[in-house]
Amino acid sequence: MRRVFTTVTAHAVQDGPQSREFVVLDILADEDSPSQQDLAHRLGINRTIMVRLLDRLQETGYVVRTRNPANRRTYVLSLTEAGRSALDGMRHAVAARDARLTGALTEPERQRLTALLTKVVADDGPSAIHSIEHLIAQAHYRLRRLGDHRLAAHGLRTRHFALLPALDRLGPCPQEQLARYLHLTEPAAASLIEELVKAGIVSRGQDPHDRRRYALQLTDLGRARIPAVREALDSMEHDLDDILGPDGAQELRTLLTKLLS
Structure with a gap:
């Protein structure tokens, strides 16, 4: 999910508009929202x-807030x-991105992917979202929140999932190598590493092959956290199975993998 989400957001940032702005305007085009x-x-x-999103849309003149006469504490x-x-x-831009994103899928596969993602995002009722781009982003956010909750006691977040096992596997390595291994940009990798260094989970030592740069490695605390990371990852897989059923979860993984082909 992370790699698909990264691909989607990279295209959105490059092409604009952002999917969240689009879906808010799209749903308000059908009817006002009471709050x-x-x-x-x-x-x-x-x-x-x-709130921040609506502030931006109001500043650009796209959305207006009006005091709700039925409830003066809220805004229509x-x-x-x-x-x-x-x-x-925006509709043309988002439709073009969705078409490009799902180009490897057949029409029935696109419809099935939309249905599965919709259930992940809003399994308690029908979704108002029509953009696959946004559905992927929201599914990613929901699963990330579940993982964050499970890892909070260990001082970790889901964004750290891949780093600990990778460093355990690679051993002491420069940041550039770790970024390539995880398909991250170097600034993104640097930000995550800095968080883990401050938490005492990763240390920066001198690279024995090049004394001009650092070699990253897990501390004893970092190695002790790996079982918790793996347990949280397994729990997230079970969460997805609970939402979609084992067959549906596997179907979603297959379709998302096909998007990257």
Whole structure:
């Protein structure tokens, strides 16, 4: 899921618009939303993120907040004419990205992928999301939150999943090698490594092959955390099985893998 999510977001950043902006405008084009909380729930977006997102859309003149007469503590969200005009252009861009992203799939496979991702994102009811790009992002966020919850007691997050086993396998290695191994950009790898160094899980030693650079390795604490990481990863696999059933979960993995082919 992480590699697919990385590919999707890279294309979105390069091409614009961002999927979250699009889905908010898209759903408001059909009807006003009675509150920010309602919209956040329908789209599976964190409430804090939704507030920031709506602030940006209001600043650009695409969305307007109006005090809800039925509940003065909330605001009705409406799409402006400028927002409708912008949405028309966004639809073409998002549709083009979705088509490019799912180019390796047949139409029945695209429909099945949409259905599976929708269930992961909102297994308690129908989803208002129509963009595969956004569904992949939201599925990634949901699984990441589940993993974060399980790893919190160990001072780790799901973004650290791959690093600990990789360093355990590679042994002392330079940051560039680790980034290549994990298909990460060097800035992304550097940020994650810095978090783990501060937590005492990774140490920077001198590279015996090149004294001008550091070699990264797990500390004793880092090696002790590997079983917890593997247990959390297994639990996330079980979470996916619980949501989709074992056959559905395997089908989702197969379809996502095909996207990367």
